[in-house]
Amino acid sequence: MTPSNRSFLLLTALVLGFAFLYIPILSVIVFSFNASKLVTVWGGFSTHWYGVLLADRQMLDGVSLSLRIAAVTATGAVILGTLAGLALARFGRFRGRTLLSGMVTAPLVMPDVITGLSLLLLFVALAPLPFMPSQRGFSTIAIAHITLTLSYVTVIVRARLATMDESLEEAAMDLGARPMKVFLTITLPIIAPAVLSGWLLAFTLSLDDLVIASFTAGPATNTLPMMIFSKVRLGITPEINALATLMVGAVTVFVIGAGLLMSHQERARQRDIQLAQAQR
Amino acid sequence: MRAGSRALAIALPGMWLTLFFLIPFVIVLKISVAGTQLAVPPYTPLLEWVDGHLQVRLNLGNFLFLLKDSLYLDAFVSSLKVAGISTVLCLLIGYPMAYAIARSGSTWRNILLMLTILPFWTSSLVRVYAWMGLLRSNGPINNLLLSLGLIHEPLVMLQTNFAMYVGIVYSYLPFMILPLYANLEKHDPSLIEAAVDLGARPWRAFLQVTVPLSLPGVIAGSMLVFIPAVGEFVIPRLLGGTDSLMIGRVLWDEFFLNRDWPLASAVAICLLIALVLPIIVFQRYQSREVGAGAGP
Numbered sequence: 001m002t003p004s005n006r007s008f009l010l011l012t013a014l015v016l017g018f019a020f021l022y023i024p025i026l027s028v029i030v031f032s033f034n035a036s037k038l039v040t041v042w043g044g045f046s047t048h049w050y051g052v053l054l055a056d057r058q059m060l061d062g063v064s065l066s067l068r069i070a071a072v073t074a075t076g077a078v079i080l081g082t083l084a085g086l087a088l089a090r091f092g093r094f095r096g097r098t099l100l101s102g103m104v105t106a107p108l109v110m111p112d113v114i115t116g117l118s119l120l121l122l123f124v125a126l127a128p129l130p131f132m133p134s135q136r137g138f139s140t141i142a143i144a145h146i147t148l149t150l151s152y153v154t155v156i157v158r159a160r161l162a163t164m165d166e167s168l169e170e171a172a173m174d175l176g177a178r179p180m181k182v183f184l185t186i187t188l189p190i191i192a193p194a195v196l197s198g199w200l201l202a203f204t205l206s207l208d209d210l211v212i213a214s215f216t217a218g219p220a221t222n223t224l225p226m227m228i229f230s231k232v233r234l235g236i237t238p239e240i241n242a243l244a245t246l247m248v249g250a251v252t253v254f255v256i257g258a259g260l261l262m263s264h265q266e267r268a269r270q271r272d273i274q275l276a277q278a279q280r
Numbered sequence: 281m282r283a284g285s286r287a288l289a290i291a292l293p294g295m296w297l298t299l300f301f302l303i304p305f306v307i308v309l310k311i312s313v314a315g316t317q318l319a320v321p322p323y324t325p326l327l328e329w330v331d332g333h334l335q336v337r338l339n340l341g342n343f344l345f346l347l348k349d350s351l352y353l354d355a356f357v358s359s360l361k362v363a364g365i366s367t368v369l370c371l372l373i374g375y376p377m378a379y380a381i382a383r384s385g386s387t388w389r390n391i392l393l394m395l396t397i398l399p400f401w402t403s404s405l406v407r408v409y410a411w412m413g414l415l416r417s418n419g420p421i422n423n424l425l426l427s428l429g430l431i432h433e434p435l436v437m438l439q440t441n442f443a444m445y446v447g448i449v450y451s452y453l454p455f456m457i458l459p460l461y462a463n464l465e466k467h468d469p470s471l472i473e474a475a476v477d478l479g480a481r482p483w484r485a486f487l488q489v490t491v492p493l494s495l496p497g498v499i500a501g502s503m504l505v506f507i508p509a510v511g512e513f514v515i516p517r518l519l520g521g522t523d524s525l526m527i528g529r530v531l532w533d534e535f536f537l538n539r540d541w542p543l544a545s546a547v548a549i550c551l552l553i554a555l556v557l558p559i560i561v562f563q564r565y566q567s568r569e570v571g572a573g574a575g576p
Contacts, residue, residue, distance in 0.1 A: 006482065010383065013376035014392070020373070021399050021453065024410035027420060031413065084293035091286060096294060103297040105563045109503060111511020111555070113528045114548045117535060118304035121545070124321050125307055147300040150293065179285055208403050211513055215535075225405050232409045232518065236416065244406040251401045259394055 025248055032241035049242040056239065059227055066207055066224035069138060073145035074203040080146065081153025081202075082195055086187070088154070089161035107151045116215030119144045123216060136218035144216040145206040152205065153198035160194035161187075193262060200258070204251075305552075312545035315339045323542050342546035352547065355525040356554065362441075362516075362526065363509035366448040370456040370505045371498065373449065378460035378497075379490075382467075393461070400454045408447050408518050415443050415519070444520035448509055456501040463497025464490070496565060503562040507555055527551055 032050075036043025053059060084104055088097070107115065123140050126132050133139050168190075172182045188195075210225040217223065231237050314323040315337070326337060346352040381392045399407060414421055417434040425431045437443050467490065475485035513528035520526070527547065535544040 010376060010380035013373075014380045017373055017377040017453075018392075018395055020450065021395070024407060024414055024450070025399065025402065027414055028406065028410045080293045080296055083289040087286075087290045087293070091290065094286075094290060096290070100290065100294050100297070102563060103301055104293070106559060107301060109507040109555075109559055109562050111508055111528060111551065113511050113513055113531045114308075114552060117531065117544060117548050118308045119300065121307045121311055121541070122300065122304040143300060147297070150296070154293075204401050208405070210405055211532075225403070228403075228405050228409070229514070232405075232412065236409075236413055240406075240409060241413075244403070244409065247406060248402050252398065255394070255398055255401055259390075263390070 028241050029245045029248065032238070032245040034238065034241075037238065049238045050246075053239050053242045053246075058222070059224075059239075059243070062222050062224040062227040065138070065221070069142050069145065069213075069223065070203045070206040072142045073149060073206040074199045076142070076146040077149040077153050077202040078195055078199045081150040081198055082157050082191070084150065084154040085157030085161060086183075089158045090166075104151050104154045107148055108155070112209070112211035113215075115148060116144070116212040119147070119212070120215040135220070136216060137221040140216045140218075141213050141221070141223065144212050145202075145209060148209070148212060149202035149205050152201050153195075156194045156198045156201070157191055160191045164190055193265070196258075308545045308548050311542055312342055312549045313338045313340060314542045314545075315341070316540055316542050321541065322539055339542070342543050343550075345543065346546055346550060351525070352527075352530065352550075355527045355530045356550065358525050359510050359527040360554070362444065362448070363506050363512075366445060366452065366509050367456075367502050367506045369445065369449045370453055371502060374453055374456035374460055374501065375498075378457045378464055381457070381461050382464035396454050396457050396461075404451055405514060407451060408515055411443065411447050411450065411519060412438060415446070438519065439521040441520065441524060444516055444524055447515040447519040448512060451515060452505040452509060455504040459500035459504065460494065460497040463494050463500075467493055499561065500565050503558055503565070507558050507562065510555060511551060 033045050033047065034043055035046035035048060084100065087094070088101055088104070091097075119140075120136075123132070123136055164187075169182050169186050172186050173179070177185070208225065210229050213223045214226055214229075217226065228240060228243070232240055310326055311323050314326055316322060317324050324337065324339070377396075381389055381396070384392060413419055415437040416422070417436055417438065419438075421437070422431075422434040426434065471489050471493075472485050475489050476482065480488065511528040511531075512526060513532050516524045516526040516529050517532075531544050531547045531551070534540050534547060
């Protein structure tokens with residue numbers, strides 16, 4: 001096979017693969033602007049379904065609930081996940097290391113139905129205890145989501161720490177800095193991009209979860225994915241197209257913005273390193 | 281770090297995961313051997329004080345029932361089969377894509393990586409829903425085929441196994457591409473050059489050098505697709521037919537429709553046992569990869 005033949009094959013794989021990934025999303029966006037109620041027929045451009053969506057109080061309540069749960073989840077997961085990542089990457093051997101490492105990686109691949117069921121059964125078993133909330137809802141979903149997402153934060157933070165030069169921290173210690181100060185002034189700024197990615201990932205996963213939330217929510221609680229699911233189970237609704245388009249739009253703007261910001265910071269960091277080396 | 285703050289950094293996530301990850305499994309195990317009763321919660325207690333004696337009641341009926349009723353065994357087998365076929369399909373589509381991304385210039389590489397990750401950041405429910413629209417009998421795909429004259433009446437695609445496979449492969453493809461890319465990107469191109477210099481044809485060099493070196497990536501990607509796909513609930517429910525027996529769906533129905541918590545727990549335990557081996561393989565790989573400083 002000639003090289004040009006090969007690159008043609010690879011190009012074809014890329015084009016077809018990304019078409020497969022993106023055509024469904026594009027179709028939802030196109031049909032969200034369809035005037036016709038019959039989702040199959042193009043009835044001209046219209047923003048009618050966005051109006052319907054914005055007038056749907058229940059749906060908006062679901063959006064607000066899910067965003068609040070996601071924010072609490074991401075913050076909790078970042079705190080616990082960063083600590084776990086730090087422990088696994090920096091503390092060498094300690095008792096329970098294998099257990100911690102196992103408990104951190106297992107949720108990454110655990111099927112949602114098992115995680116959801118097991119947490120619900122825990123909440124039911126704990127319900128008689130005085131410190132538990134009387135109703136399942138916001139707090140139980142947030143606890144379940146923190147448990148799920150802290151693993152992702154740990155993996156990201158741990159990988160970042162593994163590539164980071166330990167001698168910076170050691171130098172600061174040798175110069176007399178206390179451990180807490182070393183963490184706050186040296187370690188944390190360096191792993192900050194990883195912590196931020198972890199927060200965003202936890203936020204997204206929480207916002208996306210249907211199965212675990214369905215198990216751990218009380219009867220009166222309806223998160224956004226639960227509302228979408230109950231609507232689409234009955235078939236296609238143009239209102240969901242509008243909602244999906246808004247979600248895709250928000251995510252795209254955000255991810256591209258974050259990507260640009262990070263590459264900008266990375267370039268600045270590289271420049272600083274070069275400057276520092278030149279001055280030496 | 282000082283002993284106190286070190287211990288705290290270990291204890292906080294450790295205690296959280298023990299309470300909300302480990303103990304729940306013990307409870308599932310406990311309830312899987314309980315009996316059903318019409319009460320809140322709907323299962324019988326395992327330990328009871330009867331006339332000053334501690335009575336332990338173990339009910340293995342749930343597990344026997346799972347073995348006896350062929351519905352459950354069929355669901356298990358078909359879940360493993362669906363997940364296995366989906367994993368192979370993801371590998372066949374994802375490997376060339378990951379390879380192409382790893383071989384492209386650095387500007388393109390970043391753009392392509394972002395394009396791979398972007399769908400992952402959007403709601404998975406919405407992406408499955410998008411296929412409901414595309415595959416409907418009066419949807420765009422059928423309309424296109426009809427207008428091209430390739431078919432004369434609409435194909436029934438929605439609520440078939442075909443739609444379910446499309447949905448699973450579509451949803452999990454990025455999970456296959458990313459670990460493969462992370463692996464392929466590290467390969468030293470001089471190895472291939474050496475093979476070619478020694479007279480190997482490009483295909484042979486690819487099969488004998490690149491493919492074996494990329495096996496860790498293949499394993500990681502396959503586990504990330506296979507394990508969650510076995511327990512998948514949303515995709516079979518929305519795209520698959522009413523007869524599509526996936527174990528995740530059986531567990532869900534047992535729990536939410538029949539309110540048989542002990543049986544649902546027994547299904548969960550069996551599912552977990554079936555997945556223990558793949559999960560251990562994944563963990564081994566995961567800690568080695570992170571330990572080597574090359575996390576995904």
